[in-house]
Amino acid sequence: MIKIIKNFSLGALTTFKVGGRAKFFAEAENIEDLKEAIDFAKKNKLTVKILGGGTNSLISDKGFDGLIIKYTARNIFLGDDYITAEAGAPIGALVQFAFLRGIKNFANFAGLPGTVGGAIYGNAGSFGKNTGDLILDIEATDKEGKLKKINKKSAKFDYRFSNFKKNGLMILSARFLVEYGDKKEISKIMQECMQKRIKTQPLSESSAGCVFRNTKTEEILPENLKKLLQLFPDLENISVKSKQIPSSFLIDRAGFKGTKIGKVEVSQKHANFLVAGQGAKAQDVVLLIEKIKEGVKEKFGVDLKEEIQFVGF
Numbered sequence: 001m002i003k004i005i006k007n008f009s010l011g012a013l014t015t016f017k018v019g020g021r022a023k024f025f026a027e028a029e030n031i032e033d034l035k036e037a038i039d040f041a042k043k044n045k046l047t048v049k050i051l052g053g054g055t056n057s058l059i060s061d062k063g064f065d066g067l068i069i070k071y072t073a074r075n076i077f078l079g080d081d082y083i084t085a086e087a088g089a090p091i092g093a094l095v096q097f098a099f100l101r102g103i104k105n106f107a108n109f110a111g112l113p114g115t116v117g118g119a120i121y122g123n124a125g126s127f128g129k130n131t132g133d134l135i136l137d138i139e140a141t142d143k144e145g146k147l148k149k150i151n152k153k154s155a156k157f158d159y160r161f162s163n164f165k166k167n168g169l170m171i172l173s174a175r176f177l178v179e180y181g182d183k184k185e186i187s188k189i190m191q192e193c194m195q196k197r198i199k200t201q202p203l204s205e206s207s208a209g210c211v212f213r214n215t216k217t218e219e220i221l222p223e224n225l226k227k228l229l230q231l232f233p234d235l236e237n238i239s240v241k242s243k244q245i246p247s248s249f250l251i252d253r254a255g256f257k258g259t260k261i262g263k264v265e266v267s268q269k270h271a272n273f274l275v276a277g278q279g280a281k282a283q284d285v286v287l288l289i290e291k292i293k294e295g296v297k298e299k300f301g302v303d304l305k306e307e308i309q310f311v312g313f
Contacts, residue, residue, distance in 0.1 A: 016054075050170050083176045104189075120138060121171060214247050215244060246272075
Protein backbone atom coordinates (compact mmCIF):
# COMPACT_ATOMS: atom_id res chain seq x y z
CA MET A 1 0.00 0.00 0.00
CA ILE A 2 1.36 3.38 -1.00
CA LYS A 3 2.32 5.84 1.73
CA ILE A 4 0.60 9.23 1.55
CA ILE A 5 2.43 11.93 3.50
CA LYS A 6 0.70 15.08 4.73
CA ASN A 7 2.26 18.55 4.77
CA PHE A 8 5.39 17.45 2.92
CA SER A 9 8.26 19.94 2.40
CA LEU A 10 9.05 20.12 -1.32
CA GLY A 11 12.10 22.41 -1.51
CA ALA A 12 14.64 19.61 -1.10
CA LEU A 13 13.15 17.79 -4.10
CA THR A 14 14.13 20.59 -6.49
CA THR A 15 17.50 21.91 -7.58
CA PHE A 16 16.42 25.47 -6.69
CA LYS A 17 15.93 24.17 -3.11
CA VAL A 18 13.15 26.68 -2.43
CA GLY A 19 9.39 26.40 -1.99
CA GLY A 20 6.73 25.40 0.48
CA ARG A 21 4.88 22.22 1.37
CA ALA A 22 2.52 19.92 -0.49
CA LYS A 23 -0.81 19.20 1.16
CA PHE A 24 -0.14 15.54 0.28
CA PHE A 25 2.87 13.74 -1.18
CA ALA A 26 3.39 10.20 -2.46
CA GLU A 27 6.30 8.34 -4.01
CA ALA A 28 5.18 5.85 -6.66
CA GLU A 29 7.64 3.10 -7.54
CA ASN A 30 5.48 1.46 -10.22
CA ILE A 31 2.21 1.78 -12.14
CA GLU A 32 0.22 0.10 -9.34
CA ASP A 33 1.47 2.71 -6.85
CA LEU A 34 0.66 5.46 -9.30
CA LYS A 35 -2.90 4.21 -9.80
CA GLU A 36 -3.37 4.01 -6.04
CA ALA A 37 -2.15 7.60 -5.65
CA ILE A 38 -4.47 8.77 -8.43
CA ASP A 39 -7.42 7.00 -6.75
CA PHE A 40 -6.57 8.79 -3.48
CA ALA A 41 -6.58 12.13 -5.30
CA LYS A 42 -9.92 11.37 -6.98
CA LYS A 43 -11.58 10.37 -3.69
CA ASN A 44 -10.32 13.53 -2.00
CA LYS A 45 -10.90 15.80 -5.01
CA LEU A 46 -7.23 16.82 -5.16
CA THR A 47 -5.26 18.34 -8.02
CA VAL A 48 -2.38 16.07 -9.01
CA LYS A 49 1.09 17.11 -10.11
CA ILE A 50 3.87 14.74 -11.14
CA LEU A 51 7.35 15.79 -10.06
CA GLY A 52 10.37 14.33 -11.83
CA GLY A 53 13.92 15.23 -10.90
CA GLY A 54 12.89 18.75 -9.85
CA THR A 55 15.61 20.21 -12.06
CA ASN A 56 13.31 22.50 -14.02
CA SER A 57 10.68 23.39 -11.42
CA LEU A 58 9.96 26.31 -9.12
CA ILE A 59 7.75 25.51 -6.13
CA SER A 60 5.68 28.37 -4.70
CA ASP A 61 6.49 29.54 -1.16
CA LYS A 62 2.84 28.70 -0.41
CA GLY A 63 3.44 25.13 -1.52
CA PHE A 64 0.94 23.03 -3.46
CA ASP A 65 -2.66 22.52 -2.35
CA GLY A 66 -3.03 19.03 -3.77
CA LEU A 67 -1.13 15.78 -4.26
CA ILE A 68 2.44 15.76 -5.52
CA ILE A 69 3.51 12.39 -6.91
CA LYS A 70 7.16 11.59 -7.44
CA TYR A 71 7.34 8.72 -9.94
CA THR A 72 10.53 6.76 -9.29
CA ALA A 73 10.27 3.76 -11.67
CA ARG A 74 13.72 3.81 -13.28
CA ASN A 75 14.37 0.59 -15.20
CA ILE A 76 16.13 0.74 -18.57
CA PHE A 77 16.02 -2.10 -21.10
CA LEU A 78 17.62 -2.72 -24.50
CA GLY A 79 15.40 -4.19 -27.22
CA ASP A 80 16.36 -5.26 -30.73
CA ASP A 81 16.57 -1.72 -32.11
CA TYR A 82 15.38 0.49 -29.28
CA ILE A 83 15.90 1.37 -25.62
CA THR A 84 12.97 1.42 -23.20
CA ALA A 85 13.43 3.72 -20.20
CA GLU A 86 10.95 4.32 -17.39
CA ALA A 87 10.05 7.91 -16.58
CA GLY A 88 11.84 8.04 -13.24
CA ALA A 89 15.20 6.99 -14.68
CA PRO A 90 17.82 9.77 -14.47
CA ILE A 91 18.97 11.06 -17.85
CA GLY A 92 22.54 10.37 -16.68
CA ALA A 93 21.71 6.68 -16.21
CA LEU A 94 20.23 6.50 -19.71
CA VAL A 95 23.32 8.18 -21.21
CA GLN A 96 25.64 5.75 -19.40
CA PHE A 97 23.50 2.73 -20.35
CA ALA A 98 23.71 3.73 -24.00
CA PHE A 99 27.46 4.45 -23.90
CA LEU A 100 28.32 1.05 -22.39
CA ARG A 101 26.52 -0.60 -25.30
CA GLY A 102 28.12 1.54 -27.99
CA ILE A 103 24.97 3.57 -28.68
CA LYS A 104 25.91 7.05 -29.82
CA ASN A 105 22.72 9.09 -30.14
CA PHE A 106 22.56 9.99 -26.42
CA ALA A 107 26.14 11.31 -26.19
CA ASN A 108 25.12 14.99 -26.36
CA PHE A 109 23.00 14.53 -23.23
CA ALA A 110 26.03 13.84 -21.02
CA GLY A 111 25.65 15.90 -17.86
CA LEU A 112 22.02 16.83 -18.51
CA PRO A 113 20.15 16.71 -15.18
CA GLY A 114 16.65 15.45 -14.55
CA THR A 115 14.65 12.35 -15.41
CA VAL A 116 13.48 10.71 -18.61
CA GLY A 117 9.88 11.75 -17.91
CA GLY A 118 10.83 15.36 -17.33
CA ALA A 119 12.99 15.43 -20.46
CA ILE A 120 10.08 14.14 -22.57
CA TYR A 121 7.59 16.52 -20.95
CA GLY A 122 9.68 19.60 -21.77
CA ASN A 123 11.45 18.17 -24.85
CA ALA A 124 14.75 18.90 -23.11
CA GLY A 125 17.69 19.60 -25.38
CA SER A 126 21.44 19.47 -25.17
CA PHE A 127 24.00 20.85 -27.61
CA GLY A 128 21.79 20.65 -30.67
CA LYS A 129 19.84 17.46 -29.88
CA ASN A 130 16.34 17.30 -28.41
CA THR A 131 14.68 14.45 -26.53
CA GLY A 132 11.84 14.30 -29.03
CA ASP A 133 14.31 13.58 -31.84
CA LEU A 134 15.05 10.18 -30.31
CA ILE A 135 11.54 9.06 -29.37
CA LEU A 136 9.73 6.12 -30.97
CA ASP A 137 6.68 6.11 -28.71
CA ILE A 138 5.61 6.80 -25.12
CA GLU A 139 3.50 4.93 -22.60
CA ALA A 140 1.39 7.18 -20.39
CA THR A 141 -1.67 7.09 -18.16
CA ASP A 142 -4.58 9.48 -17.86
CA LYS A 143 -6.05 10.75 -14.60
CA GLU A 144 -8.40 7.76 -14.53
CA GLY A 145 -5.44 5.38 -14.54
CA LYS A 146 -6.08 4.21 -18.11
CA LEU A 147 -2.93 3.30 -20.06
CA LYS A 148 -2.26 4.99 -23.40
CA LYS A 149 0.38 4.56 -26.10
CA ILE A 150 1.41 7.90 -27.61
CA ASN A 151 3.27 7.97 -30.90
CA LYS A 152 5.86 10.61 -31.73
CA LYS A 153 3.48 12.57 -33.97
CA SER A 154 0.80 12.76 -31.26
CA ALA A 155 3.37 14.04 -28.76
CA LYS A 156 3.74 17.15 -30.98
CA PHE A 157 7.32 17.85 -30.00
CA ASP A 158 8.50 21.39 -30.60
CA TYR A 159 11.23 23.54 -29.11
CA ARG A 160 11.00 22.93 -25.33
CA PHE A 161 7.46 21.69 -25.77
CA SER A 162 5.48 18.47 -25.91
CA ASN A 163 1.75 17.90 -25.90
CA PHE A 164 2.07 16.48 -22.38
CA LYS A 165 2.10 20.09 -21.18
CA LYS A 166 -1.51 20.32 -22.36
CA ASN A 167 -3.10 16.87 -22.37
CA GLY A 168 -2.72 16.05 -18.67
CA LEU A 169 -1.29 12.58 -19.33
CA MET A 170 1.37 11.20 -16.98
CA ILE A 171 4.44 9.72 -18.66
CA LEU A 172 5.36 6.19 -17.57
CA SER A 173 8.07 5.14 -20.02
CA ALA A 174 9.32 5.64 -23.55
CA ARG A 175 11.02 3.74 -26.32
CA PHE A 176 14.02 5.48 -27.87
CA LEU A 177 15.76 4.97 -31.19
CA VAL A 178 19.27 3.54 -31.04
CA GLU A 179 22.18 4.27 -33.33
CA TYR A 180 25.45 2.43 -32.81
CA GLY A 181 28.90 3.94 -33.14
CA ASP A 182 32.51 3.80 -32.01
CA LYS A 183 32.82 3.93 -28.20
CA LYS A 184 35.95 6.10 -28.33
CA GLU A 185 34.14 8.67 -30.45
CA ILE A 186 31.08 8.52 -28.19
CA SER A 187 33.29 9.03 -25.13
CA LYS A 188 34.96 12.02 -26.80
CA ILE A 189 31.60 13.69 -27.51
CA MET A 190 30.44 13.04 -23.94
CA GLN A 191 33.60 14.54 -22.48
CA GLU A 192 33.37 17.60 -24.73
CA CYS A 193 29.75 18.18 -23.66
CA MET A 194 30.65 17.83 -19.99
CA GLN A 195 33.55 20.27 -20.35
CA LYS A 196 31.26 22.82 -22.02
CA ARG A 197 28.83 22.53 -19.12
CA ILE A 198 31.58 22.91 -16.53
CA LYS A 199 33.00 25.92 -18.35
CA THR A 200 29.74 27.78 -18.99
CA GLN A 201 27.23 26.75 -16.31
CA PRO A 202 27.11 27.29 -12.50
CA LEU A 203 26.85 23.56 -11.79
CA SER A 204 27.84 23.81 -8.14
CA GLU A 205 25.08 26.31 -7.27
CA SER A 206 21.34 25.90 -6.69
CA SER A 207 19.56 26.64 -9.96
CA ALA A 208 16.95 25.14 -12.28
CA GLY A 209 19.01 25.29 -15.45
CA CYS A 210 18.00 27.75 -18.15
CA VAL A 211 15.09 29.87 -16.92
CA PHE A 212 14.03 31.12 -20.35
CA ARG A 213 13.83 29.29 -23.62
CA ASN A 214 15.64 30.85 -26.54
CA THR A 215 13.49 33.08 -28.75
CA LYS A 216 12.76 31.97 -32.30
CA THR A 217 13.63 34.69 -34.81
CA GLU A 218 10.13 34.33 -36.30
CA GLU A 219 8.68 35.39 -32.92
CA ILE A 220 10.48 38.75 -33.03
CA LEU A 221 9.01 41.70 -34.92
CA PRO A 222 11.08 42.22 -38.11
CA GLU A 223 12.06 45.77 -37.13
CA ASN A 224 13.24 44.62 -33.71
CA LEU A 225 15.20 41.72 -35.20
CA LYS A 226 16.83 44.09 -37.68
CA LYS A 227 17.90 46.42 -34.84
CA LEU A 228 19.32 43.50 -32.88
CA LEU A 229 21.41 42.30 -35.81
CA GLN A 230 22.65 45.83 -36.42
CA LEU A 231 23.61 46.22 -32.74
CA PHE A 232 25.25 42.79 -32.53
CA PRO A 233 26.53 41.60 -35.94
CA ASP A 234 27.79 38.36 -34.36
CA LEU A 235 24.18 37.32 -33.79
CA GLU A 236 23.81 36.83 -37.53
CA ASN A 237 26.08 33.76 -37.38
CA ILE A 238 24.18 32.35 -34.39
CA SER A 239 20.65 33.02 -35.58
CA VAL A 240 20.99 31.95 -39.24
CA LYS A 241 21.76 28.34 -38.31
CA SER A 242 19.53 27.90 -35.27
CA LYS A 243 16.89 30.49 -36.17
CA GLN A 244 16.95 31.47 -32.51
CA ILE A 245 18.32 34.29 -30.39
CA PRO A 246 19.91 32.93 -27.17
CA SER A 247 18.20 34.30 -24.07
CA SER A 248 21.52 34.30 -22.24
CA PHE A 249 22.88 36.71 -24.86
CA LEU A 250 19.96 39.12 -24.48
CA ILE A 251 20.00 38.99 -20.67
CA ASP A 252 23.76 39.59 -20.61
CA ARG A 253 23.62 42.48 -23.09
CA ALA A 254 20.75 44.02 -21.15
CA GLY A 255 23.14 44.23 -18.20
CA PHE A 256 21.51 41.75 -15.83
CA LYS A 257 24.48 39.55 -14.91
CA GLY A 258 24.94 39.75 -11.14
CA THR A 259 21.55 41.39 -10.55
CA LYS A 260 20.05 40.27 -7.22
CA ILE A 261 16.67 40.23 -5.57
CA GLY A 262 16.78 38.87 -2.06
CA LYS A 263 19.00 35.79 -2.08
CA VAL A 264 18.53 35.08 -5.79
CA GLU A 265 21.03 36.27 -8.39
CA VAL A 266 21.55 36.20 -12.15
CA SER A 267 24.59 33.96 -12.58
CA GLN A 268 27.85 35.66 -13.53
CA LYS A 269 28.78 32.50 -15.42
CA HIS A 270 25.60 32.03 -17.49
CA ALA A 271 23.04 34.84 -17.71
CA ASN A 272 20.11 32.45 -18.29
CA PHE A 273 20.71 30.75 -14.93
CA LEU A 274 19.30 32.15 -11.71
CA VAL A 275 21.11 30.90 -8.62
CA ALA A 276 19.45 30.71 -5.21
CA GLY A 277 21.46 31.27 -2.06
CA GLN A 278 20.66 29.94 1.39
CA GLY A 279 17.38 31.38 2.65
CA ALA A 280 16.14 32.27 -0.85
CA LYS A 281 12.42 32.50 -1.54
CA ALA A 282 10.48 31.42 -4.61
CA GLN A 283 8.99 34.90 -4.73
CA ASP A 284 12.49 36.34 -5.16
CA VAL A 285 12.90 34.13 -8.23
CA VAL A 286 9.55 35.29 -9.62
CA LEU A 287 10.37 38.97 -9.09
CA LEU A 288 13.78 38.61 -10.73
CA ILE A 289 12.23 36.80 -13.69
CA GLU A 290 9.74 39.65 -14.15
CA LYS A 291 12.50 42.25 -13.89
CA ILE A 292 14.56 40.49 -16.56
CA LYS A 293 11.57 40.12 -18.89
CA GLU A 294 10.69 43.79 -18.55
CA GLY A 295 14.29 44.90 -19.12
CA VAL A 296 14.86 42.74 -22.20
CA LYS A 297 11.51 43.80 -23.65
CA GLU A 298 12.29 47.48 -23.08
CA LYS A 299 15.82 47.28 -24.46
CA PHE A 300 15.42 44.89 -27.39
CA GLY A 301 11.68 44.44 -27.97
CA VAL A 302 11.89 40.70 -27.29
CA ASP A 303 9.37 38.82 -25.14
CA LEU A 304 11.22 36.16 -23.16
CA LYS A 305 9.23 33.03 -22.32
CA GLU A 306 9.96 30.87 -19.31
CA GLU A 307 11.25 27.35 -19.74
CA ILE A 308 10.93 26.38 -16.07
CA GLN A 309 7.70 24.94 -14.67
CA PHE A 310 5.79 26.85 -11.97
CA VAL A 311 4.18 24.66 -9.30
CA GLY A 312 1.60 26.00 -6.85
CA PHE A 313 1.36 29.53 -8.27
